[in-house]
Amino acid sequence: DIVLTQSPGTLSLSPGETATLSCRASQFVRLSHLAWYQQRPGQAPRLLISGTSSRATGIPDRFSGGGSGTDFTLTISRLEPEDFAVYYCQQYHIPPRTFGQGTKVEI
Amino acid sequence: QVQLVQSGAEVKKPGASVKVSCRTSGYRFTAYYLHWVRQAPGQGPEWMGRIHPNSGDTKYGQKFQGRVTMTRDTSITTGYMELSNLTSDDTAIYYCARDDPYGDLDLWGQGTQVTVSS
Numbered sequence: 001d002i003v004l005t006q007s008p009g010t011l012s013l014s015p016g017e018t019a020t021l022s023c024r025a026s027q028f029v030r031l032s033h034l035a036w037y038q039q040r041p042g043q044a045p046r047l048l049i050s051g052t053s054s055r056a057t058g059i060p061d062r063f064s065g066g067g068s069g070t071d072f073t074l075t076i077s078r079l080e081p082e083d084f085a086v087y088y089c090q091q092y093h094i095p096p097r098t099f100g101q102g103t104k105v106e107i
Numbered sequence: 108q109v110q111l112v113q114s115g116a117e118v119k120k121p122g123a124s125v126k127v128s129c130r131t132s133g134y135r136f137t138a139y140y141l142h143w144v145r146q147a148p149g150q151g152p153e154w155m156g157r158i159h160p161n162s163g164d165t166k167y168g169q170k171f172q173g174r175v176t177m178t179r180d181t182s183i184t185t186g187y188m189e190l191s192n193l194t195s196d197d198t199a200i201y202y203c204a205r206d207d208p209y210g211d212l213d214l215w216g217q218g219t220q221v222t223v224s225s
Contacts, residue, residue, distance in 0.1 A: 035211050037152075044202055044215035045152060056213065088151055092210050096168045101151045 002026050004089050004100035011105045019076040021103045023089035028069055033093035036065055036074045039102075040085045048087075049074065076105070109133035111203050111216035118222045124191040127219045129203030136184035137161035140206035143177060143188045145199040146218075153199075157206065158186060193223045 003026040011019055023034075031052045037045035047056040049065035052072060062077045076083055084107055089100045114128040129141065142157040156167035158177040165177050176189045186203055201219045204212040 033210065037212075044204075044218050045212070046215070047211055047213045050207075050209055050211040050213075056211070090152075090212075095166070097154045099152045099154070 001096060002029065002091050002094055002098050004091060004098055006087075006089060006100035006103045008103060009101075011103060012107070013079055013105065014107065015079050015081055017079050019074075019079060019083075019105050021074040021076075021087055021105075023067075023072040023074070023100050025070040025072070025091060027094075029072075029091045029093045031068055033091055034065075034067075034072050035090045035092075036063075037088045037090060037099075038083075038085050039088065040082075045088060079105070081107075109214060111205065111214055113201075113203060113216040113219045116220040116222070118224065119193050121194055121223055121225055123193050123223075124189060125193060125197075125221050126187055126189040127201050127203075127221070129186040129188070129216050131184045131186070131205070134205075136179075137181060139208075141177075141179070141186040142204045142206055142212060143175075144202045144204055144212070146202070147196075147199040150199075152202070155188070155201075160184075160186065190221075193221075195223050197221065198223050 005024045007022045034052045036049040038048050039045045053065045064075045086102045086104045088102050112130045137160045140157045143155040144152045146152045158165045160179045179186045203216040205214040207213040
């Protein structure tokens with residue numbers, strides 16, 4: 001199985017700052033098969049970014065994704081209070097689809 | 108309204124089985140794969156498997172082979188996930204999620220808490 005390692009585990013920032021989250025895969029992942037999800041406390045995950053860099057419907061342009069090969073990033077600019085949550089990367093290049101362990105963005 | 112609505116919380120004893128339902132609405136049920144993902148306390152999500160509601164074709168994660176069964180009832184646009192021989196390690200929130208045409212999980216149920224305790 002492809003292992004996704006996210007870093008850092010926790011990111012402590014203030015509203016208005018920029019968060020940069022990393023996701024490293026244990027082997028090559030096709031660009032079109034890497035996604036990011038946001039999970040707020042007590043809620044289901046929500047699709048943020050698909051295909052490495054395409055924002056899902058309704059996701060503000062403060063969220064951007066990039067990377068290739070085995071290294072991917074999620075950048076959140078101008079942090080808003082509602083952005084403080086846990087973020088997961090996920091691949092479905094090679095079954096089974098796998099998720100990272102998450103990065104918590106906290107105030 | 109496009110949504111997935113799951114059944115309520117369950118408490119089971121070790122060795123028992125649990126069956127969680129996922130009622131869909133607002134879209135063509137038979138056109139999208141339905142996946143099941145679970146999340147243990149403090150952990151990342153874990154993919155369990157998926158079913159194609161049109162054909163009934165299933166694919167399960169190796170970890171769950173032999174213990175999980177995914178089914179569907181197209182007449183009521185509902186998917187089901189049954190997990191047998193439960194242990195305390197199966198205590199988790201179980202989610203159903205729709206697979207969009209690009210393979211992303213774009214719509215999720217609210218989750219069902221399953222607690223396994225003697």
